[in-house]
Amino acid sequence: MDFSIIVPAFNEEKRIRACLESIKAQHTAHSYELIVSDSGSTDGTVSIAREYTDKVVVCKEKGTARARNEGAKLAGGDILVFIDSDTIVSPDYIDTVARAFKDPRLLAASCAFKFTRRSPKLLGAEYVTNAYYVLRSAFHAATLPGFNVCIRREAFEKLGGFRLCHLEDLDMSIKLRKMGRTKYLPRRVVVTSSRRLEQDGVLGTLKYYGDLFEASQGRRLGFEPVKLGESKFDDYVHRE
Numbered sequence: 188m189d190f191s192i193i194v195p196a197f198n199e200e201k202r203i204r205a206c207l208e209s210i211k212a213q214h215t216a217h218s219y220e221l222i223v224s225d226s227g228s229t230d231g232t233v234s235i236a237r238e239y240t241d242k243v244v245v246c247k248e249k250g251t252a253r254a255r256n257e258g259a260k261l262a263g264g265d266i267l268v269f270i271d272s273d274t275i276v277s278p279d280y281i282d283t284v285a286r287a288f289k290d291p292r293l294l295a296a297s298c299a300f301k302f303t304r305r306s307p308k309l310l311g312a313e314y315v316t317n318a319y320y321v322l323r324s325a326f327h328a329a330t331l332p333g334f335n336v337c338i339r340r341e342a343f344e345k346l347g348g349f350r351l352c353h354l355e356d357l358d359m360s361i362k363l364r365k366m367g368r369t370k371y372l373p374r375r376v377v378v379t380s381s382r383r384l385e386q387d388g389v390l391g392t393l394k395y396y397g398d399l400f401e402a403s404q405g406r407r408l409g410f411e412p413v414k415l416g417e418s419k420f421d422d423y424v425h426r427e
Contacts, residue, residue: 190219190281190337191264195254196272200231202380207239209275215282219268224258226250232272251333252355256348267343271334273380274300280376284337287372294367295338295360297331298374302381309381317375324371331360331369335377342366 192210196203203223210221223236226249236243246257255269266288270276277283280298287296299317302309323330333356346362349355363369 188220188263188265189217189285190266190268191222191259191262192219192268192270193222193224193255193258193262194236194270194272195224195226195251195258196228196232196236197226197249197254198228198230198232199272200228200235203232203272204235205275206270206272207236209277209280210270211239212278213276213281214278215285217281217285218264219281220262220264222258222261223272224254226254250351252349252351255333255355259343259348262340265340266337267340268337269333269335271379273382274334275378276335277376277378280335283372283374283376287370288337288339290368292368293339293370294342295331295336295363295369296372297329297336298372298376300332300335300377300379301375302384303378304381304385309384312384317373320371321373324369327364327368329360329364329369329371330357331363331371332356333359334379338363 194203194206194210207221207223213219220242221240222242222244223233223240225233225236225243225245227245227247233243233245242261244257244261246254258269259267266284268281268284283298284296287293297320299320300313302313320330320332336356336359338359342363346359346366350358352358360369
């Protein structure tokens with residue numbers, strides 16, 4: 188098996204079908220499997236997932252990192268691909284990633300993204316974020332956003348999977364780039380939800396992730412992106 192695509196989910200019945208359909212619609216000669224790892228959804232998420240795959244695991248405890256790790260235990264692929272349930276991938280996603288992994292030194296990669304909504308403010312945030320990630324990657328300090336991240340199995344297992352913490356994708360990025368080569372791919376083959384930005388705004392989102400970084404890494408940024416109230420963390424970016 189070339190790729191195992193793992194989708195962590197929690198109460199995502201409104202969005203997960205589009206995600207799973209986009210994964211099933213891959214135009215590729217590479218072999219891949221689909222795994223859904225649910226964190227005890229109380230809506231129809233699990234029922235929808237079972238329409239698309241027999242590999243559905245329901246975790247006893249909630250948490251994005253835990254769900255990703257539990258899904259990885261069922262995986263048989265050489266490359267583990269983690270796609271969030273509110274994210275849609277283009278039909279050439281696997282082939283785009285596969286070309287990058289022809290470099291045997293590459294341990295992990297993420298692809299550039301578009302937001303679901305196309306307002307001027309969101310388009311600006313989308314452009315700036317992608318440009319920032321591409322620039323970091325060029326200087327061998329890639330940040331790999333968890334809504335789409337691909338990791339060689341050997342590297343994932345050597346690190347013991349995702350740490351059970353907030354912002355576990357950034358935590359994994361830091362560990363992987365210390366271990367070897369990682370890359371942010373500039374092709375925008377992913378469409379992801381803009382719901383946090385829509386609800387919290389750009390400044391509120393910066394504050395949220397800045398606080399998460401400090402909480403997960405046990406160190407201060409040295410500055411406050413914005414002066415707002417204390418952030419209330421959740422394990423899933425789950426907003427109505």
